[in-house]
Amino acid sequence: MAHLLDFEKPLADLEAKLAELRAFEAEDGSVDLSAQVAALETRVDTLRQSIYRGLTRWQRVQLARHPERPYTLDYIGSLTAGFMELHGDRLFADDQALVGGPATFRGSRFGSADRTVMVLGHQKGRDTKQRKERRFGMPNPEGYRKAQRLMEMAAKFGKPVITFLDTPGAYPGLEAEERGQAEAIARNLLVMARLPVPIVVVVIGEGASGGALGIGVGDRVLMLENAWYSVISPESCSSILWRSWDHKEDAARALKLTAPDLIEHGVIDEIIPEPVGGAHRNPQATFEAAGTAIAAHLDALSELPTDELLAGRLAKFDAMGAFREG
Template sequence: MEYLDFELPIKELEEQYQKACAIGQESEVDVSATCRQIEKRLNETKKEIYKNLTAWQRVQLSRHPNRPYTLDYIHAICGNSWLELHGDRNVKDDKAMIGGLGKIGDQSFMFVGQQKGYNTKTRQYRNFGMANPEGYRKALRLMKSAEKFGIPVVTFVDTPGAYPGLEAEERGQGEAIARNILEMTRLKVPIIVVIIGEGASGGALGIGVGDKVLMLENTWYSVISPESCSSILWRSWEYKEKAAEALKLTAKDMKRQKLIDEIVKEPLGGAHSNREMTFDTVKNAITEAYEEFKNLSPEELISNRMDKYSNMGVFKG
């Protein structure tokens, strides 16, 4: 288990608890009272720390190396019904963007999402979750296929941004993202978006238009990362915490500004602290969201979606 800087008090108490329990098992000394006392302190410390997280601490949690990624959610939610589909039928198969068919109960869904790696080798293979234009074109191809067969779409957003390389720009990165945004606004099937980690810039928007946008509690969604914002405004990454606060990028901020529809609660300690509970919570949230939209006609879906996004950023003086 890896700990972030602000989680070090929890680490110390957990180590004390494990040592006390080990002493009790290895000797005949009764340490049950001590263990209970440490456990109580541990729970209180956890509640205190996670209740008062700053914006930057939530950014750190969203990047936790043990945090579940898109394929973890899909495998947990769909089980053996998952069938991955590949390629944009133009350039190649982008490994940073995955997609395919899966079932929740008896209902089929088209799942699309960015996928990060678990170690150095897989991070390079997945390009750190940064998709090229062909990744967005693959996503669009799968969404249009879902529309053709009347299958609802679920997207998982988790990216530090679209890949900014020269070759990506040469192949039309901006156009690919813009095309996705346009086509998703008028897709004739329900779209459910789940932000499970980082939601940065156009890389997130390229699969982020939906009838229902869900955001996990310890995630972020913004036009730019705190580090990049800090480097532009202050010529240094040292002000990333200040930038995170100013950007209003947390789930609560997004909900307050009506840019997302619902916050999905995470287990105490973050999604990685109890993966099974997180998977069940997300699965139930997707099912509930689909129930909301499954009986709407394509015309109603598109009209409501257009109205929803047209009203964003409108303020009355």
């Protein structure tokens, strides 16, 4: 891999030795190294399983931020056809940190029906120029207002909404606050709570704070195995509590921000499995798993009357954080 995380380095070293052994065997056909190659392959596989099946919460955060991980437009390109990106909030500007538009969800690939949907999500950049333009997937208020416009358009034509969450948070700049960042996010929560069409939310990477929740209210909330979703990032939490980023791993443990944590507490509805090593190791397998899950939930939700759909959505979020005094 071009980008290695700290905990992946022992595996990378072993994989490099395996590649060298295979190359030597191929160059010198007179030497039979098949037994050594097989033994090393077993060691590589064992180490890989050991590393990725025993990830800490902080290591999952690192995987969720991997620069080679698929982003929203990658999912849209794989799971839909005829995507037409719509721009602008009709009030101020177009925000490239949040993309969206109508498309045909290719459900027939997953034993479902092809259907027109409104699809939108956060989009990070792949290179320096794109990251600057998209602000690493951190929307301004006009991004959330664009999302509101698109979701209301979907409701007008009776089309389901699919959102992909992948942001370190809403853009924290002064100009964003001046243009009503908090109001834009709050307005989206209200609009999504009342939207009379099915909404499927998928957390594909980072799901930080109101920046993610601004397009995260749905009938079903799905989450990739190595994504994270929380009210605050581990670094920011560490900075507030310990006045330093040095305790980010402790913060990640305390926040319980991984998919297994959140499904246990009823915050999400399904964990979408990733290939061993993360979504970037095999993007196509990740797209297939996500598409299968989305198709199944769209099928189920499309059968519900509107009043039942809205009542279920409200009950879902009302139940979060509920407690009973003894």
